[in-house]
Amino acid sequence: MGPQAALPERLSRAVEARREETVRLLQEFVRVPSVTGYEGTFAAAVAEAFREAGLHTETFEATREEISPYLEHVGEQARYEGRPNVIGRRPGLGGGRSILLNAHIDTVEAGDPTAWAEDPFSGAIRGGRIYGRGSCDMKGGLVTHLAAIRALGDAGVELAGDVTVAATVGEEDGGLGALATILRGHRADAALITEPTRLALVPAQGGSLVFRLTVRGRAAHGAVRSRGVSALEKFIPIFEGLRVLEREREASLSHPLYENIDDKAPLSVGLVRSGNWASTVPESLVAEGRLGLIPGEEMRDIQDLVAGRVAEIAARDPWLREHPPELGWIGGQFAPAEVPVDSPIARAVARAHEGVTGGRPVVEAVSYGADMRHFVLLGGMPCVMYGAGDVGVAHAPDEHVNIEDLLTATKTVACLLADWCAAAG
Structure with missing residues (x-):
C-alpha cells in the first residue's frame, strides 16, 4: 500500500488523537453566546482559535456601503458594527486547487431555558452528544474545519492549494457575513459549508x-x-x-x-x-x-x-x-441554489466520505435557505454542504450534535483537503 492509499488512515488517526481537544473546543464555543446581531465576543474567541491552529488570521466588519446593492438578500434592518467575520488562511505550496471552508458563527436565541434538559450554554455531554445552542447549527461545523486542518499538520501533510476558512456572521437572517466575504475577494476553486446535513452530501438548497x-x-x-x-x-x-x-x-x-x-x-x-x-x-x-x-x-x-x-x-x-x-x-430573502451532482467538488466530498466510512454518502437536497446561494450565485464558486448534526434539532431546545458524527465529518473534511488541494507528504 503506497503512501497516498494510506492517507485516509493517517488522517483518521490524527483526528482521533485530538478527540478530547476537539470535543473541548466545541464545548468552549457553545459556552459563548453568539445570537445573530451580537456575534462580536464569540468572533474574538474564533480568531484566537484560528491563530492557535496556525492560520493566517484577519477580521473585518461588513459595511452598509458595500452591502447596499444587495439589501434584498440581507434586509434593511441589518446591523454592521461589532459583528466581525473571521478569515483564516493556510497557504499551499502552489499548483493545487484552492478551497473555501465556511461556517456561520451566529445562532438563534436559546428560548425558554426551562425547556432544556441542560443549560443551553453549558456544552454538556450526555449519551455521546454535546448539547447547547449552536452545537449543531453550526459551531460544530466550524470545529470540524479547525480540527481537520490540525489533523493535516499532525499527519505531516502539505497541500499544494490554498485553504481559506471563513467564519461568517448573520447567516440566520440573510447571510451578511458570507456576502461581505465574497465582496472582499475571498474566493476559491470550490467551497464547502459544514451545515448539519446528517453526513449527507447536499448539492442543492431551497x-x-x-x-x-x-x-x-x-x-x-x-x-x-x-x-x-x-x-x-x-x-x-x-x-x-x-x-x-x-x-x-x-x-x-x-x-x-x-x-x-x-x-x-x-x-x-x-x-x-x-x-x-x-x-x-x-x-x-x-x-x-x-x-x-x-x-x-x-x-x-x-x-x-x-x-x-x-x-x-x-x-x-x-x-x-x-x-x-x-x-x-421583508428581511433577508434566500434564493435557491444548486450545483450538478457530478460536479468535481461533489465527487470529491463523496470520495472523501467513502474513504472514511467505507460507503457512499446519501445525496439529497435541503428545503431551507443557507449561505450556499451566495457562494454559488454571487461568488461563482461550486459549493456543496456536508456536516455532522441534524437540522431537525437546530433552533430547538436540547440542540445537540453526536460526537462520533462530528469526528467522522472532521475526517472527511481532512481527506477532502488532501484530495482537492493535492496533498504532498
Missing part, C-alpha cells in the same frame, strides 16, 4: 421569502360589531387561500433531489398581530410568514405569484376590493 401582509378593517364596539369590519375575519379567507396555493405548489413542483422531501416549498404564517382591546372590533391585522422555493424557481416570479393570489382573493370581497391588503417582502 430558498425562502419572508412576507408581511397588512389587512385593514374598521373599528367598532364589540357590542355593535356589525357596524365595524373585523380585519381578522377579512384575513381568514386570505390565509385559507395561501394554504391552497401551498398545496398547489407542492403537487406541481418537481426536482429529482426533492422527491423524498415532504415539504418542498412550505408556506407558513408565523406571526399574527391584530386588535388592541377585547371588546373592540380589530381595525387592522399584520401577518408575517415564510414561503419556500426550490432550485430553478426565481424569487421575483414567486413574489408575483403570491401577490396575484392575494389580489384574486381580495377581489371577491367588497370590503377588500375597496381596501386592498398590502403585501411586502
Whole structure:
C-alpha cells in the first residue's frame, strides 16, 4: 500500500488523537453566546482559535456601503458594527486547487431555558452528544474545519492549494457575513459549508421569502360589531387561500433531489398581530410568514405569484376590493441554489466520505435557505454542504450534535483537503 492509499488512515488517526481537544473546543464555543446581531465576543474567541491552529488570521466588519446593492438578500434592518467575520488562511505550496471552508458563527436565541434538559450554554455531554445552542447549527461545523486542518499538520501533510476558512456572521437572517466575504475577494476553486446535513452530501438548497401582509378593517364596539369590519375575519379567507396555493405548489413542483422531501416549498404564517382591546372590533391585522422555493424557481416570479393570489382573493370581497391588503417582502430573502451532482467538488466530498466510512454518502437536497446561494450565485464558486448534526434539532431546545458524527465529518473534511488541494507528504 503506497503512501497516498494510506492517507485516509493517517488522517483518521490524527483526528482521533485530538478527540478530547476537539470535543473541548466545541464545548468552549457553545459556552459563548453568539445570537445573530451580537456575534462580536464569540468572533474574538474564533480568531484566537484560528491563530492557535496556525492560520493566517484577519477580521473585518461588513459595511452598509458595500452591502447596499444587495439589501434584498440581507434586509434593511441589518446591523454592521461589532459583528466581525473571521478569515483564516493556510497557504499551499502552489499548483493545487484552492478551497473555501465556511461556517456561520451566529445562532438563534436559546428560548425558554426551562425547556432544556441542560443549560443551553453549558456544552454538556450526555449519551455521546454535546448539547447547547449552536452545537449543531453550526459551531460544530466550524470545529470540524479547525480540527481537520490540525489533523493535516499532525499527519505531516502539505497541500499544494490554498485553504481559506471563513467564519461568517448573520447567516440566520440573510447571510451578511458570507456576502461581505465574497465582496472582499475571498474566493476559491470550490467551497464547502459544514451545515448539519446528517453526513449527507447536499448539492442543492431551497430558498425562502419572508412576507408581511397588512389587512385593514374598521373599528367598532364589540357590542355593535356589525357596524365595524373585523380585519381578522377579512384575513381568514386570505390565509385559507395561501394554504391552497401551498398545496398547489407542492403537487406541481418537481426536482429529482426533492422527491423524498415532504415539504418542498412550505408556506407558513408565523406571526399574527391584530386588535388592541377585547371588546373592540380589530381595525387592522399584520401577518408575517415564510414561503419556500426550490432550485430553478426565481424569487421575483414567486413574489408575483403570491401577490396575484392575494389580489384574486381580495377581489371577491367588497370590503377588500375597496381596501386592498398590502403585501411586502421583508428581511433577508434566500434564493435557491444548486450545483450538478457530478460536479468535481461533489465527487470529491463523496470520495472523501467513502474513504472514511467505507460507503457512499446519501445525496439529497435541503428545503431551507443557507449561505450556499451566495457562494454559488454571487461568488461563482461550486459549493456543496456536508456536516455532522441534524437540522431537525437546530433552533430547538436540547440542540445537540453526536460526537462520533462530528469526528467522522472532521475526517472527511481532512481527506477532502488532501484530495482537492493535492496533498504532498
